[in-house]
Amino acid sequence: MGSGAEADLKITPNGGTPLGLSSAEGASLVLVSEKFNGTNYREWAQSVRLAVGGRGKLGLISGTSKPPDASDSAALVKWETDNSLVASWLVNSMTPQIRRSFMFLPTARDIWDAVKESYSDGEDGARIYDLKTRSWQIKQGERDLTEFWLELVSVWQEIDLNIETEWSCPSDAARYKRLIEDERVFQFLAGLHQSLDDVRSRILARSPLPSTRDAFAEVRREASRRKVMLPGISSTLPSSEVSALVSRQSDQGQKESRGKVVCEHCRKTGHSKDKCWDLHGKPPDWKPRKGKSRGYQTTSDSTSDKSGSAPDKSGTLPIIDKDQLNKLLEMLHSLQSNQSPPSHNASVAKQGSLIGEDDWQC
Structure with missing residues (x-):
């Protein structure tokens, strides 16, 4: 290990120098990504404050760090070193045209104040x-x-x-x-x-x-x-309406899920296998809905039958019972036995989705 000037340059175990400067705190350190160009003072000043303050040297530009008494030579040397370092950071964060006006000022505080006076608008x-x-x-x-x-x-x-x-x-x-x-x-x-x-x-x-x-x-x-x-x-939408919509969507989703149930036996929707009438019959308390009673209907190509009953607008004759149907069948057989051409082409169909053993279909 050398002595004298060489000793002043040695690096301490924590990466610093005897004057307390980190090896990363060189004069060429770039403080801000965008250099001061005369039009971005406020952004530049805030970035510099953060960068200098983060390195523990904000007092050198704010004025709170004063030069020590000349009798304390060690402290004075350290202060002058830190001051020169911060001053170099400031001028290197400016464009070449701007830095010429400030690089010869003696302290970092002088540079900082001069830039503020020249380019700050103050409280506009x-x-x-x-x-x-x-x-x-x-x-x-x-x-x-x-x-x-x-x-x-x-x-x-x-x-x-x-x-x-x-x-x-x-x-x-x-x-x-x-x-x-x-x-x-x-x-x-x-x-x-x-x-x-x-x-x-x-x-x-x-x-x-x-x-x-x-x-x-x-x-x-x-x-x-x-x-x-x-x-x-x-x-x-206001929050109250959102809550109402969420509730309605939930109810609608439950209804749709019920309507999409498919019976595994008959493959029809609206009921499950354990409630299928094909397997278990109708419930004991089941009653037909109004206007949906089961019976037999006949349709005719003519506008009226022999008894003078007129079809409705849809061409469907009124519902008839079994006695009337039997009489109609006897009349048809009688006409066929006499080899007379039938006067009606009739078709008999049963309403409903199921056909029992005692049901008749033409």
Whole structure:
């Protein structure tokens, strides 16, 4: 192992140098994916804050990290090293045209303040007014819930970038943040589709109100449930009507399932094998429905029979009993024995789905 200048460059077991710098914290480190070009100050500044703060050196650009006294040479060397490192990160995150204006400033704080003074619009009242107005006017409409939420969140974030508030009292800062959070919950609920009235009422009834993220998660779960229950319909109906539709669909499904029962014996629908009349006969208490009584009918090619009975409009003669049928058969046999041509072509059929042993069919 060497000494002197070589000792200053040795790497410690945890991957750092004697000055506490990680091997990944070189001057060529790329802080942000999109470099500052003079028109994207707010996005660039927020990205730099996150990157520098994540490496424990945010105080060098915020001004809270002051240079130590010259008598403490070790601490002063470390501070100057960290300052130069952060300054190199800042200028390397700018386009070549922009960095020329700031690379000769002495400290990282000087570079940061100079960029802010040159390119920050500060609290632009007109811009803030426009953003706040938009946040109340954004509505879900017929859009997907997530699309509506993301648009609203992007406006809120831009408002936060335009309003920089510093609080001396932490409790006041927490109270102010809670007020802003409640206001944004109201904005989110006010923009929801009317079909989500039920979940909106449940959230408003809670005390205290949930955070905006919790409110979104609850509404998203309700919207997902509605899509599963009634796809293509639930997104446009109030929750009370959705529940009614779900109930009606369930009842209809049960009716359809009953109507699709097929008997294994006769292959007819509407009953099962254990209730088939072919196998077990009619129930003892069975009664024919009105207008569905069984009997015998005759149809004729003529408009009336010999007795003068006129058929109805469908061409069907009135229902006759067995005595009348026997007399008609005797008349037909008599005509055939006399070799007289029959005056009627009759067909006899039985109403109903079954034909017994004592039933007659022509």
